[in-house]
Amino acid sequence: MSNRSVVPFGPQHPVLPEPIHLDLVLEDEVVVDAIPSIGFVHRGLEKLVEVKDFNEMAYVAERICGICSYGHGFGYCDAVEHIMNIEIPPRAQYLRTILFEMSRLHSHMLWFGLLADGFGFESLFMDAWRIREKLLDMLEEATGGRVIFSINKIGGMRRDIPKEMLKSFRQRLEDLTEDLKVTVRTLLEDPAVKSRLSGVGVLTADEVETLGAAGPFLRGSGIRRDSRKLGYLAYDDIDFDIITHNDGDTYARTYVRAMEILQSVDIIKQAIEKTPAGEVDVPVKGFPNGEYMTRIEQPRGEACYYVKANGKKFLERMRVRTPTFANIPALTASLRGSELADIPILILAIDPCISCTER
Amino acid sequence: MGALNFAGRALKNLFSAPATIKYPFEPRVYPEGTRGHVENDMDQCILCGLCQMRCPTKAITVDKGSQTWSIRPFSCIQCRCCVDNCPKKSLSMGLKYQEPGSVKVTKTFELSDKQKELLAAQQKAAAERAAAAKAAAAAKAAGGNAAAKPEAK
Ligand code: SF4
Ligand code: SF4
Numbered sequence: 001m002s003n004r005s006v007v008p009f010g011p012q013h014p015v016l017p018e019p020i021h022l023d024l025v026l027e028d029e030v031v032v033d034a035i036p037s038i039g040f041v042h043r044g045l046e047k048l049v050e051v052k053d054f055n056e057m058a059y060v061a062e063r064i065c066g067i068c069s070y071g072h073g074f075g076y077c078d079a080v081e082h083i084m085n086i087e088i089p090p091r092a093q094y095l096r097t098i099l100f101e102m103s104r105l106h107s108h109m110l111w112f113g114l115l116a117d118g119f120g121f122e123s124l125f126m127d128a129w130r131i132r133e134k135l136l137d138m139l140e141e142a143t144g145g146r147v148i149f150s151i152n153k154i155g156g157m158r159r160d161i162p163k164e165m166l167k168s169f170r171q172r173l174e175d176l177t178e179d180l181k182v183t184v185r186t187l188l189e190d191p192a193v194k195s196r197l198s199g200v201g202v203l204t205a206d207e208v209e210t211l212g213a214a215g216p217f218l219r220g221s222g223i224r225r226d227s228r229k230l231g232y233l234a235y236d237d238i239d240f241d242i243i244t245h246n247d248g249d250t251y252a253r254t255y256v257r258a259m260e261i262l263q264s265v266d267i268i269k270q271a272i273e274k275t276p277a278g279e280v281d282v283p284v285k286g287f288p289n290g291e292y293m294t295r296i297e298q299p300r301g302e303a304c305y306y307v308k309a310n311g312k313k314f315l316e317r318m319r320v321r322t323p324t325f326a327n328i329p330a331l332t333a334s335l336r337g338s339e340l341a342d343i344p345i346l347i348l349a350i351d352p353c354i355s356c357t358e359r
Numbered sequence: 360m361g362a363l364n365f366a367g368r369a370l371k372n373l374f375s376a377p378a379t380i381k382y383p384f385e386p387r388v389y390p391e392g393t394r395g396h397v398e399n400d401m402d403q404c405i406l407c408g409l410c411q412m413r414c415p416t417k418a419i420t421v422d423k424g425s426q427t428w429s430i431r432p433f434s435c436i437q438c439r440c441c442v443d444n445c446p447k448k449s450l451s452m453g454l455k456y457q458e459p460g461s462v463k464v465t466k467t468f469e470l471s472d473k474q475k476e477l478l479a480a481q482q483k484a485a486a487e488r489a490a491a492a493k494a495a496a497a498a499k500a501a502g503g504n505a506a507a508k509p510e511a512k
Pocket of ligand 2: 397413414415416417418419430434435436437438439440441442
């Protein structure tokens with residue numbers, strides 16, 4: 001038996017946009033164990049429910065993370081709306097769907113760039129982010145913010161998106177599609193990229209399911225599970241298929257995310273087409289009383305928002321289960337048995353979001 | 360195939376103009392409705408204090424004594440709550456993003472002379488009304504309840 005050595009990976013590492021620490025136990029070049037430790041960006045946001053009233057809490061929820069901020073704001077509002085039995089108008093449902101998919105799109109493009117950067121394909125990285133910038137411009141026009149959108153409130157949307165703007169979004173997405181296709185195809189078909197990703201970090205469907213993985217990580221091992229199919233917002237009226245891949249390796253995870261980019265464009269176009277006219281919010285009276293758990297599909301997988309209220313201005317408890325947190329056990333399992341040089345790619349392929357994980 | 364496609368794009372990128380704007384030589388055009396920073400029109404404000412009450416980060420301070428309205432821009436999260444709740448529509452969201460800085464400043468604005476006069480006149484009127492109401496109540500109490508509570512004044 002050869003000697004074992006422990007290599008610390010992170011919390012500061014070139015491939016990591018956010019701090020997570022892994023102790024990699026190596027035998028020669030092969031990882032035999034990976035011990036994660038988190039807690040570098042914990043901010044105690046959940047505790048803030050005790051001092052921020054339930055309307056203001058929406059702004060805190062959004063700030064859990066800067067990439068999936070839209071989903072966090074929406075998930076929290078949705079949970080409180082269920083407690084208060086608020087039915088939001090159909091137009092708001094559709095607008096929320098459109099913005100949710102836009103935010104998935106920009107999140108996936110960010111991941112796309114980071115992954116390309118991770119294996120040294122700099123021009124692809126720049127290209128992905130060039131396209132992402134156009135998406136951010138659209139989001140800024142619609143919501144007034146590039147990172148924190150603050151457009152959801154309890155009871156609907158804080159502002160309407162005019163018809164002409166939706167039309168122009170449709171057109172701009174149409175124009176972007178060709179660009180996106182070339183970029184996505186490059187990632188999926190380039191022989192160098194393919195050989196770098198294929199067969200790395202294989203997990204079977206059984207393994208990912210037992211380890212509780214979420215999102216594209218799960219779907220990359222052939223499990224058809226996507227919370228959007230639960231039918232919240234307007235997803236029931238939209239025709240889309242769950243994208244899966246059966247190989248369970250890094251390429252499969254990449255494939256699922258990359259195809260979801262094109263799928264999101266399609267969903268947005270469908271939703272814009274079907275958006276009805278009408279109000280975008282309903283008046284909210286009184287304080288919430290009860291508890292509810294919302295499940296939504298964030299770009300990185302299923303996220304749950306649990307809210308407990310007791311009829312007062314301040315909530316009793318809010319709890320968020322984020323997809324990256326659920327993905328960590330499966331991530332460490334996928335690291336075991338792989339080469340040290342593959343670690344950055346394996347970590348980037350799950351699109352880790354540590355701010356979400358730690359809140 | 361993919362690689363060839365991308366080679367075309369990479370070549371094109373070499374000879375085309377950059378995708379970024381040449382800031383600060385070229386101005387950044389903000390879309391309408393960007394939440395940049397909070398502005399207060401001191402010709403409109405009545406120092407009601409609603410904005411201070413509704414601000415989730417307590418970035419606004421309304422001081423009725425010195426008749427000033429101040430904001431700590433580094434605490435402001437650009438949520439637009441204050442703007443939505445201002446009864447006089449004196450607050451608005453400026454498009455330009457909040458400027459960075461090395462010290463946490465507080466920006467204080469004094470009420471315009473016109474508003475000061477208006478508020479003073481309103482206060483005077485309110486004080487007169489209150490005095491009149493008090494006098495009326497006292498008279499009523501003295502008339503109706505004189506026997507029970509003679510010292511009620
Ligand atoms: S809410 Fe408007 S009018 Fe009232 S103090 Fe604030 S800025 Fe002035
Ligand atoms: S924009 Fe929001 S955080 Fe900023 S001053 Fe207004 S209410 Fe406060």
